[in-house]
Amino acid sequence: KQEVTQIPAALSVPEGENLVLNCSFTDSAIYNLQWFRQDPGKGLTSLLLIQSSQREQTSGRLNASLDKSSGRSTLYIAASQPGDSATYLCAVTGGSQGNLIFGKGTKLSVKP
Amino acid sequence: GAGVSQSPSNKVTEKGKDVELRCDPISGHTALYWYRQRLGQGLEFLIYFQGNSAPDKSGLPSDRFSAERTGESVSTLTIQRTQQEDSAVYLCASSLVGGYSGTEAFFGQGTRLTVV
Numbered sequence: 001k002q003e004v005t006q007i008p009a010a011l012s013v014p015e016g017e018n019l020v021l022n023c024s025f026t027d028s029a030i031y032n033l034q035w036f037r038q039d040p041g042k043g044l045t046s047l048l049l050i051q052s053s054q055r056e057q058t059s060g061r062l063n064a065s066l067d068k069s070s071g072r073s074t075l076y077i078a079a080s081q082p083g084d085s086a087t088y089l090c091a092v093t094g095g096s097q098g099n100l101i102f103g104k105g106t107k108l109s110v111k112p
Numbered sequence: 113g114a115g116v117s118q119s120p121s122n123k124v125t126e127k128g129k130d131v132e133l134r135c136d137p138i139s140g141h142t143a144l145y146w147y148r149q150r151l152g153q154g155l156e157f158l159i160y161f162q163g164n165s166a167p168d169k170s171g172l173p174s175d176r177f178s179a180e181r182t183g184e185s186v187s188t189l190t191i192q193r194t195q196q197e198d199s200a201v202y203l204c205a206s207s208l209v210g211g212y213s214g215t216e217a218f219f220g221q222g223t224r225l226t227v228v
Binding site: 032034036042043044045046049089091099100101102103104105 | 145147153154155157160168203205207215216217218219220221222
């Protein structure tokens with residue numbers, strides 16, 4: 001059974017810092033990995049999708065990498081801003097049923 | 113539609129009543145997912161549809177929970193005889209294709225269910 005783990009569970013940084021969020025998964029037979037952000041009381045917003053054949057994707061200040069063989073992904077946020085404060089979730093698609101399986105998220109707080 | 117639409121946005125119901133939650137996926141999206149998120153918790157998978165069939169409904173917590181989907185369109189999640197532990201935000205997502213060719217998933221804003 002696929003399990004997705006995100007470390008750390010919470011992170012607090014001063015504005016302007018570069019930071020890395022980690023995601024690991026137990027079954028490397030995934031088809032893609034997706035990073036989301038969730039603001040309090042809101043739904044999820046898709047940030048980046050990495051197909052299993054890709055190594056990384058970039059969108060603005062965000063860069064996500066994927067090492068499928070080791071079961072790891074990182075989300076790099078450059079020059080963090082208070083508006084980046086949210087919970088960041090990663091999810092993988094894979095397995096015999098093709099489900100979308102989530103980690104528990106990393107709660108990020110960027111202080112002015 | 114432009115995005116995934118869920119209704120109602122909020123629902124307060126008395127314990128023991130049945131509720132129906134609706135999800136309208138993005139037009140043309142064949143895959144549809146339901147999740148439950150309790151306060152301060154992560155996303156708990158409920159059921160996944162590919163078209164109108166459900167390859168994975170392993171997450172439905174009890175036989176009080178059921179879901180159906182009409183073609184590649186709207187889905188309804190039904191909770192019978194609601195209990196207080198059913199109180200949560202129910203989130204729906206859709207993607208162009210699920211499973212082995214999984215594409216980007218997009219979420220609705222959720223239905224906040226409160227059982228009193």
